[in-house]
Amino acid sequence: MTELARKALLPAGLQDVLPGTAAREADIREKLMSSFAHAGYDRVKTPLVEFEESLLEGAAPELATQTFRLMDPVSHRMMGVRSDMTPQVGRIAATRLGDAPRPLRLSYSGDVLRIKGTQLRPERQFAQVGAELIGVSSAAADTEIVLLALEALEHVGLPDVSVDLNLPTLPVRLFDAFGVAADDRETLIAALEHRDVAAVKAVSGNVTDVLVALLEAAGPAQAALPKLKKLELPLGASEELHRLIEVAERILASDLDAALTIDPVEMAGFRYQTGVSFTLFAKHVRGELGRGGRYRAGGSGGEAATGMSLFMDTILRGLADAKPVERVYLPLGTPQREARKLRKDGHYTVAALEGAAEAKTEDAARKEARRMGCSFIYLGGQIVPLGA
Amino acid sequence: MTELARKALLPAGLQDVLPGTAAREADIREKLMSSFAHAGYDRVKTPLVEFEESLLEGAAPELATQTFRLMDPVSHRMMGVRSDMTPQVGRIAATRLGDAPRPLRLSYSGDVLRIKGTQLRPERQFAQVGAELIGVSSAAADTEIVLLALEALEHVGLPDVSVDLNLPTLPVRLFDAFGVAADDRETLIAALEHRDVAAVKAVSGNVTDVLVALLEAAGPAQAALPKLKKLELPLGASEELHRLIEVAERILASDLDAALTIDPVEMAGFRYQTGVSFTLFAKHVRGELGRGGRYRAGGSGGEAATGMSLFMDTILRGLADAKPVERVYLPLGTPQREARKLRKDGHYTVAALEGAAEAKTEDAARKEARRMGCSFIYLGGQIVPLGA
Known part of the structure; x- marks a missing residue:
């Protein structure tokens, strides 16, 4: 292995997300979260690690074998790295939001880590986006969560979605x-x-x-x-x-x-569901888009709840690639004030930098603009297409 | 300790982020990232954990003592949980993006975990948002990063920002x-x-x-x-x-x-800087908003680089609280189609649920709408203010 290859090597199931894809993931994630917010689901954020005891309380035993453990040098107690955010949201509902009016609608997004991937899902880190409806056991609640997922997937433009209803x-x-x-x-x-x-x-x-x-x-x-x-x-x-x-x-x-x-x-694949559950698929997309169903928030004695998690990786596979951003090259000497105005007006700029490849003529600037992947150049106060 | 208090207890320096604050953090984070994107900085996403060896390569020795370790059962090698994302971005620049044109502008956001908090920063998990300018050693590059931070902070409306320039x-x-x-x-x-x-x-x-x-x-x-x-x-x-x-x-x-x-x-506080560095503050806000400076991407033999990290917790302390979202209560029987149209038009809805507190009269629905924290109710196809 070369030095470069060694440096680039990540543990199995973990990855760097590169330009284009990372922006796309964030954009789609926030669109899904916005869809949940518009349906009255309040965003919460759970910690990456917490005490093992509370992290695994009410979770399926299966989850325990999937969870990395860390020793907390402050408390000398074992902590676990979150491998699923639903039990954490259930804990928040039962404790900090115990007095909030029911039905309690919560949403979340974040990355989880698992000790081992599965054949179907080799990733050990993946981004979850989810919503939980807590405090109601009715069929109307079961339905709301399914429709919420479908509306969010429609909002991001994912075509040909299907729901498989289950009773695990x-x-x-x-x-x-x-x-x-x-x-x-x-x-x-x-x-x-x-x-x-x-x-x-x-x-x-x-x-x-x-x-x-x-x-x-x-x-x-x-x-x-x-x-x-x-x-x-x-x-x-x-x-x-x-x-x-x-x-x-x-x-x-x-x-x-x-x-x-x-x-x-x-x-x-259903780990803690206690009633009507579902899996989401899209035509021609490998793997599940998400899954959810009825459970007890905070474990077996907990409140009636239903919820779902969507998996960002599968959802991104089902969407067309984002159109690349069109950028405007700002030659040396472009006033800061004009550069900022262009960005405020919504343009994406790439500024020439003294000390980098310095393009002092217009021809050189156009060449440099192309090298930097720009589609336009800012010349004489105008945005000019670069052409081929 | 009661059972509830026990369940709510998190390790020192870790926290649940509750409704309102969590949405605000995500909103401000994406606005900062958008500001970076408009200045040509491409978003990347780094893994939560990677091999200890590559995670700590080129990082200050101080970072090693701040980093949680995990045994990888797949490779039987030690992994570290990221405690700073800048060295990871440097690794990506040197490996996967080694052939991308320079200057390379990258941005990132994510949570990092530290073994112990400091007196000034007791949090052990905190959200970083940052940008790196790689491949240029000029004063123009040093300046670009400072101005990028200032422009982003202006974009989120943070007042009275100051820059302290340092030469550590x-x-x-x-x-x-x-x-x-x-x-x-x-x-x-x-x-x-x-x-x-x-x-x-x-x-x-x-x-x-x-x-x-x-x-x-x-x-x-x-x-x-x-x-x-x-x-x-x-x-x-x-x-x-x-x-x-x-x-x-x-x-x-x-x-x-x-x-x-x-x-x-x-x-x-400067861990790996090799030249002009800076710290960002805001009047009347405790702690730093962020810091950055010149370093070598990928360690001492690496490329010339400068960059900065902004700290979401401090930035949020410096901003006025977000106005709470105004919600529209949808009484039982509101057609799904109308509910979806309201959300598409930008409204935030809270739907009545069969099986929850069922409000069958208009008076009861108004009362239930107030209980659920709504400002409006949807009646006869109209959005009506609830009043006091």
């Missing part, structure tokens, strides 16, 4: 109702994950009929809903399914332009 | 030129830090006259410049001082409305 708690609830043995549960969960109807059928017991029916109902909402409505499920499971159906119908009744599918037995 | 390498250069012994150096550095003329004079040798003259020259630029111009310094030191004088005169010649002071022997 349903399989376990069915296992409980039908008294499925522990071994069979594992087999069934693996079979559901692979959408393997034959493997589900291979397990004996009444639960298999229901699971097969749920697997076969999965698909576009218009076709799935009538099938799901016909299903008879045990108490508890039935209520959950009807909540899912109600949310699906509310989303369909909105006029947001997104495809809706339902996959009631999808469990993968 | 000057004392050591003088010690070398005058052959000052190691013990005396320590005494003199402490004396300079406390601006203690008597303590400087107590050290014998020719260097004291020069140091006292420099201490006594310090102050507003208009008065300091004639005094500094009269000083005769040994070769090397003299060149540095004349660079400082040239930069001061260039700043005075610009018409930006900031007070300029010169303190040529100020060394405190």
